Amino acid sequence: MSTDLQWLLLRGNNSFIVKRDASVGRTFSRESGNLRNLHSQKFSGLACSKTIAISDSGNGIQIVSKKLKASPTAVARGSNTTVIRPRSGGRRALGITAAVVCKKAGRPDLRTAALARVSALLAAQKEPKSHPAKKSRRSTKAAAAAAAASSGASKSKSGKGKAPAADEDDVMPDLV
Numbered sequence: 236m237s238t239d240l241q242w243l244l245l246r247g248n249n250s251f252i253v254k255r256d257a258s259v260g261r262t263f264s265r266e267s268g269n270l271r272n273l274h275s276q277k278f279s280g281l282a283c284s285k286t287i288a289i290s291d292s293g294n295g296i297q298i299v300s301k302k303l304k305a306s307p308t309a310v311a312r313g314s315n316t317t318v319i320r321p322r323s324g325g326r327r328a329l330g331i332t333a334a335v336v337c338k339k340a341g342r343p344d345l346r347t348a349a350l351a352r353v354s355a356l357l358a359a360q361k362e363p364k365s366h367p368a369k370k371s372r373r374s375t376k377a378a379a380a381a382a383a384a385s386s387g388a389s390k391s392k393s394g395k396g397k398a399p400a401a402d403e404d405d406v407m408p409d410l411v
Contacts, residue, residue: 300314333346
């Protein structure tokens with residue numbers, strides 16, 4: 236069956252269509268192999284004979300593409316699987332993705348969509364940097380002022396208005 240006929244049969248109704256409000260203006264799709272998640276013939280993973288599925292797996296980013304001359308009945312043997320290691324780096328991952336999409340899968344029109352999907356997965360895998368909590372200047376000044384006020388109040392209560400004596404030579408008689 237041709238891809239055009241498959242699209243004519245699938246475009247109206249299939250289980251992967253996500254219809255939202257009319258204000259959005261687009262119809263989305265959840266099928267495997269749809270890189271932009273848009274319901275269109277170009278990005279369809281069901282109607283196209285050459286599909287590319289990019290997903291996150293436990294051991295890195297997995298790119299699955301159909302072989303160019305595979306029969307439609309050979310599902311397992313008719314696909315290439317490329318795994319990009321998690322610590323290989325962004326530039327290497329994007330280079331591998333571009334090579335697989337353009338050369339192995341034969342879909343150079345999906346190059347930008349595949350690169351966008353891989354870079355989004357790389358950004359999601361990145362661990363966020365832990366920054367120490369910033370200390371507010373206002374809170375430290377307020378704490379210092381509160382500590383000074385409480386220590387001044389304790390001096391006046393304990394000494395009854397008199398300053399504590401440090402040494403015998405420094406003791407001054409009260410004039411009041």
